[in-house]
Amino acid sequence: MHQKVIVVTGAGSGIGRAVAKALAIAGHIVYASMRSLKERNQDRVEQLSRFAAEKQVDLRALELDVLSEESIRAAFDQVLLETGRLDVVVNNAGMLMVGVAEAFTPAQMARILDTNAISWLRVNRAALPIMRRQKEGVLVYIGSTTSRIHEPFIGPYIASKAAGEALAEAMSFEAAPFGIESVIVVPGAFTSGTEHFAGAHGPETLAVVSQYGELPDRLRGLGTALEVLDAEKNLGLTVESVGKAVKDVLDLPFGEKPFRISIDPQGKGTDEIEALIGARQLSFFERLGIADLMKPKRP
Template identity: 60%
Template sequence: MTHNARNSQQVVLVTGAGSGIGRAVSLSLARAGHQVYASMREIRQKNRERAEALLELARAEGLSLDIVELDVLSEVCCQAAVNQILARHGRVDVVVNNAGMLMTGITEAFSIEQVARIIDTNALSWLRVNRAVLPAMRRQGGGLLMYVGSTTARLHEPFLGPYIASKVAGDAIAEIMAMELRPVGIESVILVPGAFTSGTEHFAHSNAPEYFAIEQQYGDLPDRISGLADQLSAIDAANGGALDVSAVGQAAVDVLAIPRGQRPFRVVIDGQRKGTDAIDAIYHEKQAAFLRQMGLEDLILPAPSSAV
């Protein structure tokens, strides 16, 4: 490795790296020369085969990629994973908050416990992971918090009520923390993927509503859910074909290649081209104007961008 490569190498922690987007981001960043810690829970039990397969691929390609155990629902686990990385490197430069889950169905039919669980997993976990890493980033004088959001946080859809509520909550936590962290030199970027009908286990492992008796009261409306994947595939085809999850990984690589202080706050990666980037542009304009009126212009976030 050259001197310049060592200087540009970032120490990166990725959550939810066992499959899908998290795995793609981990591999893309490692292939770009970064030191990646791909994290997942239960690496000696449930996710043992995933962890071993990822390590074997990393060895075969000569990548700087290691596995670390991290359960985003446990503050102790989050801190322990970060401490493990700090013990080896003395720093952590980037955290990619990716771990998440999906629920699909009629919103009324989900239990309160189900909704609380997905908000915990998809939103509150970001706070846990950030709280574990931010003291080190402040000592370093900088760092990057990266998040995997969703276009559904801007354009809501039926049948995804708890999921979208969790992504909206996570988006708000990420955005407000981004403003609060700007004065100490810690940057934030939200990667905003559209729907990926393949390459992830989101749809295959989607949780159904607990109260089937309530769902039955909606007649044949729930039956329309099963056809949505085909509709998405048709939209992808009309826009030049479906994106692979590696597109999100490449977006992460591109963000890290941008000099500090010049990175956009949002990067949309949407094969369906739903237009959330246009909404983001207007939102940013209005938010910036209001912050100026409040005398908080130094907290204005960078303008959004679009990778696809």
């Protein structure tokens, strides 16, 4: 196995932490990035340090704020100083907003777009020049099944994840000629193992919420409904399954990595949607004469 230098954003908890641990156990040098290492996230840093010591793996905490281009560039400078290269970036950092869409303010909408989509551009603007110089690299994105199958009560979140995935896909075509691979990992909803729902933000315009009567109350039953769907499908998927999926896809040879992989405990069927979109996209790109951009190639 070729040891890779990997940065995982938003690695303090949930899926990001699971991915960072899985990749470290696989033998890679993994930077688990998050904000406020010495303040808000000090406990998480200490937990990662204990894990690294117990498992004897190379898992390092990295100060990185995905909302700050300066912070991202400083973080990648540190990685290059310590290791001399950057092989993989996992764009995972994100936030959740739950509630009636109309009740979220434009400022809230801008915030979630900034965190879940624009941050991917910031991170890539720092990572891509390094990977182009190396003539290789992998960009991994943690997407969402909601980008394809939309749901009520998480409108801002859906819009931000769909925007992020669209940006990731467009950038993948432009990066492919330089030997840079892209993979979008598409998890379903995990009701345990993350702080996603516990840390969700609600709408600020409460007067609007009251105009929807009893409709917002239906939110309370969705968590239980998801758990029922999980039990029916009985796929046995957890947040650790996402970490394993990222590890497995990075083990694949150059040019053989799938563009999207789904880890969905509810089995919504987004793979079928992706297959149809992929076929139509290939046909259109062939007519445009740019089908070669759909697969990375060695420069």
